[in-house]
Amino acid sequence: MNDNISDIDYRQIIEYSLEPLIIHTDFKIIYINHAAEVFFKAKKAEVIGASPLDIFQETSKMAIKKRIQSAYENPAEIIEETIYRMDGTTVDVELYCHPVLMKDTKAIQTYVRDITERKESEKRHKEIIKEVNELSATIVPLLHGIAVLPLVGSIDEDRARKLLDIVPVKVQEQNVECLIIDFSGIYKLDTIVTDYLFRINNVISLLGVHSIITGLRPELAIVAIRLNMDLASTPTMSTVKDALHSLGVELTADRCGK
Structure with missing residues (x-):
């Protein structure tokens, strides 16, 4: 039996995660899982290549940009934000991001948690x-x-x-x-x-x-x-x-x- 963790398909793990996940690098989204498609009411093809800053209100973009830049070195703290879905509706969320290595590319993985009911x-x-x-x-x-x-x-x-x-x-x-x-x-x-x-x-x-x-x-x-x-x-x-x-x-x- 092979217990080598390298044999685990990382993409399959995040694809079936129940929480919306976004992976982006250089302020371009390179992957979202199925839960993120449902949450943002968007297809992967509509989101890939877009800026992760697009989902934020203008008043938050500068702070989020700095947060993403620093997250390449260390995981960022959990924060609460109001973000946009693809249909223009807003939702209160909890965000957490940390650095990941996609082959030779350093990227950011962001977890999005809907906190509407809690709010x-x-x-x-x-x-x-x-x-x-x-x-x-x-x-x-x-x-x-x-x-x-x-x-x-x-x-x-x-x-x-x-x-x-x-x-x-x-x-x-x-x-x-x-x-x-x-x-x-x-x-x-x-x-x-x-x-x-x-x-x-x-x-x-x-x-x-x-x-x-x-x-x-x-x-x-x-x-x-x-x-x-x-x-x-x-x-x-x-x-x-x-x-x-x-x-x-x-x-x-x-x-x-x-």
């Missing part, structure tokens, strides 16, 4: 995160000028930053004069996230909005002290119910914080 999934995920952040920044109106911001669930730095961006805008849009910021739905926070959340209180204060902090657990209060947060001017109470009671029976906005 769409990432987009949906971002949209869901955006919706969650919007919901997490929901300011619930109680009476004229009085509202509550219930902070619930796990809050990381990114979500806390978005809260800091969204809440001041919403209090102005809803004409909130007194905002009850309720921490009772949060059980664990690090110092960075806590810093962002307490900054909300400072920012809305600059907008002329009075605030009351409720549900602040001892461990969160300790973090606030370590961050040198000045809460002396901000009323803190155990529950939202206590905060509403402190505003008086009529709960008028002009009595809030005064």
Whole structure:
């Protein structure tokens, strides 16, 4: 039995690869496999001799040209690009290329992987995160000028930053004069996230909005002290119910914080 690897037909291997493969040298395509024909919606004869740069957008061509030139010496890192098919449609792909020797000719072999589904999934995920952040920044109106911001669930730095961006805008849009910021739905926070959340209180204060902090657990209060947060001017109470009671029976906005 002959185990010599030189007996393996390299072209047959890449021809039956499930991933689109392109081989090019001196910026001319010399071979594409069947998967590439299907992917690019083109016949081999239509592609052979063309420049591999033709599939790229104009804004990317210069960087891709440099990438190909350097790949003759060392494999290039995987990158993401939007490229063109032969019918003019675009597709998001992952590209990887490395040098190969075709007889006496040094060439570049490029792998093309369609990442359309992954990109769409990432987009949906971002949209869901955006919706969650919007919901997490929901300011619930109680009476004229009085509202509550219930902070619930796990809050990381990114979500806390978005809260800091969204809440001041919403209090102005809803004409909130007194905002009850309720921490009772949060059980664990690090110092960075806590810093962002307490900054909300400072920012809305600059907008002329009075605030009351409720549900602040001892461990969160300790973090606030370590961050040198000045809460002396901000009323803190155990529950939202206590905060509403402190505003008086009529709960008028002009009595809030005064």
